[in-house]
Amino acid sequence: MTAELMIGTDLAAEMVTNAAARAAKLRESTGIQPCLATVLVGDDPASATYVRMKQNRSKKAGIGSRSVVLPASTTTDELVAELTNLSNDPEVHGILLQHPVPSHIDERAAFEAINPAKDVDGVTMHAFAAMAFGEPGFRSCTPGGIMRLLEAYDVPIRGAHAVVIGRSPILGKPAGMLLLASDATVTYTHSRTTNLPEIVRTADIVVAAVGKANFVRGDWLKPGAVVVDAGYNEGNVGDVHFEEASEVARLITPVPGGVGPMTIALLLEQTVDAAEAQSETAVHPVAGLA
Numbered sequence: 001m002t003a004e005l006m007i008g009t010d011l012a013a014e015m016v017t018n019a020a021a022r023a024a025k026l027r028e029s030t031g032i033q034p035c036l037a038t039v040l041v042g043d044d045p046a047s048a049t050y051v052r053m054k055q056n057r058s059k060k061a062g063i064g065s066r067s068v069v070l071p072a073s074t075t076t077d078e079l080v081a082e083l084t085n086l087s088n089d090p091e092v093h094g095i096l097l098q099h100p101v102p103s104h105i106d107e108r109a110a111f112e113a114i115n116p117a118k119d120v121d122g123v124t125m126h127a128f129a130a131m132a133f134g135e136p137g138f139r140s141c142t143p144g145g146i147m148r149l150l151e152a153y154d155v156p157i158r159g160a161h162a163v164v165i166g167r168s169p170i171l172g173k174p175a176g177m178l179l180l181a182s183d184a185t186v187t188y189t190h191s192r193t194t195n196l197p198e199i200v201r202t203a204d205i206v207v208a209a210v211g212k213a214n215f216v217r218g219d220w221l222k223p224g225a226v227v228v229d230a231g232y233n234e235g236n237v238g239d240v241h242f243e244e245a246s247e248v249a250r251l252i253t254p255v256p257g258g259v260g261p262m263t264i265a266l267l268l269e270q271t272v273d274a275a276e277a278q279s280e281t282a283v284h285p286v287a288g289l290a
């Protein structure tokens with residue numbers, strides 16, 4: 001079997017085009033310019049690249065961006081203060097704190113300083129609860145992007161056995177919650193799971209979010225499985241051994257070109273969602289329309 005590719009690039013481009021049109025409409029009708037603030041702490045080159053990609057794509061979509069870059073020595077209190085300022089700034093509609101932050105920072109405390117109305121990256125406990133309960137709200141961008149890809153490729157989720165490999169707060173955990181809310185039977189696995197290949201072999205849908213290049217091998221997969229590779233390891237290498245897996249799977253996301261572009265597209269879409277929602281509650285900035 002040679003798997004069909006679940007390509008994220010085209011779907012993501014379509015999402016960005018729609019977000020750009022909505023941003024332009026909001027600007028014309030209210031004078032409000034949707035704006036995403038990105039916060040980068042430290043000098044990790046990969047994180048700097050991802051933030052730059054987010055800013056460049058925002059710009060192309062006519063979404064304003066505000067860039068905050070803080071030194072690696074930033075304390076939790078300083079970061080919380082910065083995020084609180086952005087949360088209170090009426091010209092900022094969405095806030096993204098790039099993960100990971102330096103290890104001395106309490107990342108959870110920092111995420112929780114983001115106003116849930118501006119949490120367009122879906123990292124707060126408020127967003128997690130909405131995902132867990134299947135309620136409307138901002139989605140963590142990679143898990144939300146994965147769900148959109150599965151829908152676009154008509155992957156049956158209800159009743160399917162989904163195995164999530166990885167339990168990080170912005171990837172594995174919310175991915176499992178979104179699948180569960182769509183009536184999948186979800187098994188979470190992680191670095192301490194014993195007999196991992198045997199468990200993965202029972203999956204109809206595999207979400208690999210473990211952060212180890214080529215970790216999931218072809219002989220771990222049930223023939224015909226749907227494989228989502230959420231890995232973004234150095235050199236654009238995924239968590240799934242692509243050549244082996246594509247001989248066994250029915251559908252598979254490539255790296256690059258699969259989940260990655262969906263992550264950024266959903267971030268932009270949710271920034272416009274946030275700006276629209278905030279425009280309804282704000283005092284109207286266009287003279288005469290207040």
Ligand SMILES: Nc1nc2c(c(=O)[nH]1)N[C@@H](CN(C=O)c1ccc(C(=O)N[C@@H](CCC(=O)O)C(=O)O)cc1)CN2
Nearest residue numbers: 050097098099100121141142232256257258260261263
């Ligand atoms: N606050 C967050 N931090 C991080 C997130 C996140 O969603 N929110 N995700 C990851 C990495 N990430 C975004 O930050 C990310 C990684 C990769 C891509 C991507 O589009 N990759 C391309 C290939 C790269 C390229 O084109 O040069 C692809 O897969 O096609 C997007 C976002 C960590 N931190």
